[in-house]
Amino acid sequence: MAKILMKGNEAIGEGAVRAGCRYFFGYPITPQSELPHYLAKRMPQVGGVYLQAESEVATINMVYGAAGAGARVMTSSSGPGISLMQEGISYVVGAELPCVIVNMMRGGPGLGNIAPAQSDYFQATRGGGHGDYRMIVLAPASVQEIIDLMQDAFDLADRYRNPVMLAGDGVLGQMMEPVELGEEKEVRIPPRPWAATGRTGGEKHLINSLYIVPEDLEKHNIRLAAKFAAMEKEEQRWEDYLAADAELVLVAFGTAARVCKAVVDRCRREGKAVGLIRPLTLWPFPVKAFQPLLATAAHFLTVEMSMGQMVEDVRLATRECRPVYFYGRCGGMLPVAGDVYAAVQKILAGGEAK
Amino acid sequence: MMQKVFTRPRTLKDVPTHYCPGCTHGIVHRLVAEAIDELNVFDRTIGVAPVGCSVFAYNYFDCDMYEASHGRAPAVATGIKRVLPDRVVFTYQGDGDLAAIGTGEVVHAAARGEKITVIFINNAIYAMTGGQMAPTTLIGQKTTTTPYGRDRELNGSPVKICEMLGVLDGAAYIARVSVHNPANVVKAKKAIKRAFEVQMAGHGFTLVEVLSACPTNWGLAPDEALRWLADNMVPYYPLGEYKAPEEI
Numbered sequence: 317m318a319k320i321l322m323k324g325n326e327a328i329g330e331g332a333v334r335a336g337c338r339y340f341f342g343y344p345i346t347p348q349s350e351l352p353h354y355l356a357k358r359m360p361q362v363g364g365v366y367l368q369a370e371s372e373v374a375t376i377n378m379v380y381g382a383a384g385a386g387a388r389v390m391t392s393s394s395g396p397g398i399s400l401m402q403e404g405i406s407y408v409v410g411a412e413l414p415c416v417i418v419n420m421m422r423g424g425p426g427l428g429n430i431a432p433a434q435s436d437y438f439q440a441t442r443g444g445g446h447g448d449y450r451m452i453v454l455a456p457a458s459v460q461e462i463i464d465l466m467q468d469a470f471d472l473a474d475r476y477r478n479p480v481m482l483a484g485d486g487v488l489g490q491m492m493e494p495v496e497l498g499e500e501k502e503v504r505i506p507p508r509p510w511a512a513t514g515r516t517g518g519e520k521h522l523i524n525s526l527y528i529v530p531e532d533l534e535k536h537n538i539r540l541a542a543k544f545a546a547m548e549k550e551e552q553r554w555e556d557y558l559a560a561d562a563e564l565v566l567v568a569f570g571t572a573a574r575v576c577k578a579v580v581d582r583c584r585r586e587g588k589a590v591g592l593i594r595p596l597t598l599w600p601f602p603v604k605a606f607q608p609l610l611a612t613a614a615h616f617l618t619v620e621m622s623m624g625q626m627v628e629d630v631r632l633a634t635r636e637c638r639p640v641y642f643y644g645r646c647g648g649m650l651p652v653a654g655d656v657y658a659a660v661q662k663i664l665a666g667g668e669a670k
Numbered sequence: 671m672m673q674k675v676f677t678r679p680r681t682l683k684d685v686p687t688h689y690c691p692g693c694t695h696g697i698v699h700r701l702v703a704e705a706i707d708e709l710n711v712f713d714r715t716i717g718v719a720p721v722g723c724s725v726f727a728y729n730y731f732d733c734d735m736y737e738a739s740h741g742r743a744p745a746v747a748t749g750i751k752r753v754l755p756d757r758v759v760f761t762y763q764g765d766g767d768l769a770a771i772g773t774g775e776v777v778h779a780a781a782r783g784e785k786i787t788v789i790f791i792n793n794a795i796y797a798m799t800g801g802q803m804a805p806t807t808l809i810g811q812k813t814t815t816t817p818y819g820r821d822r823e824l825n826g827s828p829v830k831i832c833e834m835l836g837v838l839d840g841a842a843y844i845a846r847v848s849v850h851n852p853a854n855v856v857k858a859k860k861a862i863k864r865a866f867e868v869q870m871a872g873h874g875f876t877l878v879e880v881l882s883a884c885p886t887n888w889g890l891a892p893d894e895a896l897r898w899l900a901d902n903m904v905p906y907y908p909l910g911e912y913k914a915p916e917e918i
């Protein structure tokens with residue numbers, strides 16, 4: 317099949333439609349605008365609904381209603397909007413509803429700016445909203461990978477009856493790359509016997525996260541925790557790029573990982589044993605990727621578009637038995653390959669402080 | 671032959687409620703249930719109840735139900751109705767819920783003309799959380815957060831939701847009723863049923879504001895509470911239809 321040029325944000329939209337998503341609720345914010353623009357056109361063509369809400373608070377609650385009614389549903393935003401959704405995301409988890417939430421991360425805190433960043437890592441992977449909860453966070457690094465991951469995002473949401481977040485950044489959303497869309501497959505959406513769609517002769521269904529009796533809420537939390545444990549066991553994903561024999565392993569996701577790949581290639585050309593672990597799931601963090609490397613790697617260098625958030629997970633994954641260094645750019649600034657290369661050089665020469 | 675002339679509506683479960691003696695939440699539940707029964711839509715009705723004293727409404731209504739976060743029921747109902755346009759969807763919200771934290775959601779659901787029915791319980795107080803001032807608390811009314819009475823300078827004036835929403839084009843049926851005596855209960859029932867009918871006819875957004883009593887947080891006996899409602903709330907919140915389609 318011929319490749320076509322597509323923007324990352326549009327690829328999310330097309331990937332969602334191909335995955336059977338027919339409902340999108342959104343509120344305007346940069347840098348994800350091409351996605352709602354795309355879906356406003358596309359949804360009516362496939363009998364779906366694109367609805368612009370009055371706020372992200374409303375958006376996530378529309379998602380809650382649509383998911384409870386049994387639909388494949390998605391919303392999308394960036395930093396400030398995702399912050400507004402946090403209460404709703406907590407309710408979605410509590411009521412065990414599947415949906416996909418896209419965060420095209422921009423610089424923060426506060427209004428920050430509209431340039432690409434990765435500084436919502438904590439918010440995405442540590443809950444963000446209230447209560448004991450987790451959600452799978454997928455971090456693609458190319459437009460093709462977005463297309464490939466959208467189907468997985470919806471399937472994982474269904475498998476666990478839990479929201480799935482797709483975490484990108486402004487670069488990924490706005491860059492154009494050739495993609496192979498593949499054959500349009502017939503989508504089989506798993507049945508939703510729990511959905512509350514009006515009884516129509518059947519049992520009464522309730523979409524709810526309230527458990528007023530402490531014993532009941534504890535049981536509910538323990539059951540949710542078992543789902544999260546299953547996600548940690550089954551769903552860790554990463555790309556290992558020449559890390560197996562590397563003396564220094566770079567760790568980066570999304571746009572930062574693309575820069576790091578170029579650094580690995582240059583180092584390898586120069587005979588330096590440098591590799592990359594690129595987490596594809598930010599949560600569950602791919603701890604498994606690090607276990608074999610503890611025997612082979614001497615240093616880890618985490619590269620992020622933030623002041624250092626994922627680096628904490630790398631320290632946990634390496635159990636701090638190897639030095640973990642950090643290099644970051646933030647506020648919408650991108651790491652430059654030459655600077656990352658210089659940081660690598662310094663560590664290999666033994667001159668970099670942890 | 672004996673004949674049964676009064677029975678529990680099918681839409682209500684046969685369970686005791688947690689409402690205080692003299693609370694009018696129970697009456698309104700019954701009116702909503704009767705309307706659903708009479709329109710013969712029990713099997714395709716979906717209710718949404720956010721937090722507030724009626725947070726357990728899902729235990730009392732026997733149709734499919736959603737519990738919603740504070741203020742967001744109209745957004746949840748929007749999501750449901752957009753996925754299932756042939757269902758009958760209602761929300762059941764308090765005045766703190768609808769007229770304070772959830773103002774944005776109800777205004778825009780009305781503006782979009784969402785084909786849902788909002789049952790809006792105006793008891794001039796945040797009942798569930800301990801009797802604090804609500805956006806609908808009357809000037810001079812004492813609550814736990816207006817111990818000297820609501821002061822216009824400090825707190826502004828009570829919000830009149832029907833008057834506000836009535837001006838929106840998307841709103842098809844907007845009415846204010848009261849349940850302080852049998853005659854008004856009968857009128858309230860009519861309005862609620864009408865709202866459901868207008869929703870089902872696809873005319874747009876519908877809302878019935880019900881002036882309700884909260885004897886517990888008003889610090890009044892049940893009969894005194896109903897009198898207080900009639901004497902104080904009805905004059906400030908005029909009853910009647912604020913918007914209705916010509917014919918349905």
Ligand SMILES: Cc1ncc(C[n+]2csc(CCOP(=O)(O)OP(=O)(O)O)c2C)c(N)n1
Binds near residue numbers: 722797798799
């Ligand atoms: C975000 C959020 N803020 C506050 C609360 C606490 N809360 C629960 S019910 C309620 C007010 C309910 O008052 P109202 O809507 O008037 O209903 P009533 O109890 O009077 O029937 C509040 C503030 C909450 N649950 N969630």
Ligand code: SF4
Binds near residue numbers: 693694723883885887
């Ligand atoms: S506190 Fe007031 S509103 Fe709540 S159940 Fe009691 S009387 Fe009814």
Ligand SMILES: [Mg+2]
Binds near residue numbers: 791794795797804
């Ligand atoms: Mg109230």
